[in-house]
Amino acid sequence: MTQLSAARDAGAGTTSGTSSGTSDNPKALYGGTGTRRITVRDLALAKERGEKWPMLTAYDAMTASVFDEAGIPVMLVGDSMGNCHLGYDTTVPVTMDEMTMLAAAVVRGTSRALIVGDLTFGSYQEGPVQALRSATRLIKEAGVGAVKLEGGERSLAQTEAIVRAGIPVMAHLGLTPQSVNTMGYRVQGRGDEAAHQLVRDAKAAEAAGAFAVVLELVPAELAAEVTRSLHIPTIGIGAGPDTDAQVLVWTDMAGLTGGKVPRFTKQYADLRRVLGDAAKAFAEDVVGSAFPAEEHTFH
Known part of the structure; x- marks a missing residue:
């Protein structure tokens, strides 16, 4: 049974904290009236309701507290910190020490949002044992509520091992920035073969127990197909309007990033x-x- 199936079987519950938005449903992820920490179970119930929700990255306590007060229900402490805050050219150099320190800060700065921490490059590729060790560190030392790793079929054993240990896993498909040296920064899933592989990866992640799937730089039509085919939520970034949720790197969203920003980013x-x-x-x-x-x- 996947984490989502278990969540559906568990029934409904209050899901959100006070936000600046309003919602007719008090259990809404954004704009609801609850005050407890959001969990993966709440995301599962939102999928059932057909409710869309926002996710932003966060890398420090102060910024995270602003987003928490604004009602953002899910925050990703992404390895995008490498580009945005640590001065690296890519996400590849980010270490688990850096991830753990900043993820802990984000957790301390929030009281309601579900905090998801990235497994950094080199922290899970060796296999399930290494992956579980890294995920456990983020749960125990940083206090995150879930972890994210890149890959579908290629990360199947790692996802299964982490989920079996009781740690929620978010999968990341399409453009996977840790693989920049092999795939570059370009749209993924174009062409029949690539599209079929992405669908297989998404279904493999769900079967392994992932509670959600990020789809990055994927054609909108393919992202919509994946969203329809899964029981778990999809989170788009450059994947069109039909995913269950949308995520942006906060420095892009808020216009702090210098130079040219990605086409899929809207500056608010x-x-x-x-x-x-x-x-x-x-x-x-x-x-x-x-x-x-x-x-x-x-x-």
């Missing part, structure tokens, strides 16, 4: 400009002796 703010203007205003006050003023000074 311009934090790079806001922070830059604030830094310049501070610098000019210091140079002009306007700060600190009397109200900022002790005697």
Whole structure:
């Protein structure tokens, strides 16, 4: 039995915390009225209701607390921290030490959202034993509620081992950034053979017990087909509008990322400009002796 099947059999429950949004359903993941920590069971019930929900990445306690207060029901402490916060060119160099430290910070900064931690490159590829050890570390040391790993059929044994230990697993298919050295950054699943493989991978992840599947850079029609074929939620990023949920890297969403952003990203703010203007205003006050003023000074 998959984690989703068990969740459906368990029945309904309150699923959400206070948010700035509103919902007719008090059990809604976003806009509901509950206050307890969201679990994978709640995501399963949302799939049954046909409810869409948002997910954002988070890498520190303060940002995570903002998203938690905004009602974001699921946060991913992604290895995208390598690009966004640690200065790496790719996600590949991110270590489990770094992941554990930042995931723990996100958990400490939240009270309601389900926190999912990434298994970093090299922390699970050796096989089920290594994968379980890495997943257990994130659960015990960081306090996350679930882990994510890349791959479907190729990560089948790892997923099964982690799930058997009672740790929820989110699968990641399509563009898998840890494989950038072999696949590059391009849309995955184009062509009959590639599409059939992605469907097989998704079904393999579900059969292994994964509670959800991320679909990254996948043609919208294929993502819709996968979503219809699975009983577990699909989470899209560059995969069209028909997945059960949508995730964005928060620095892309908020306009903090410099340079060209991916086509599938929508910027909801311009934090790079806001922070830059604030830094310049501070610098000019210091140079002009306007700060600190009397109200900022002790005697």
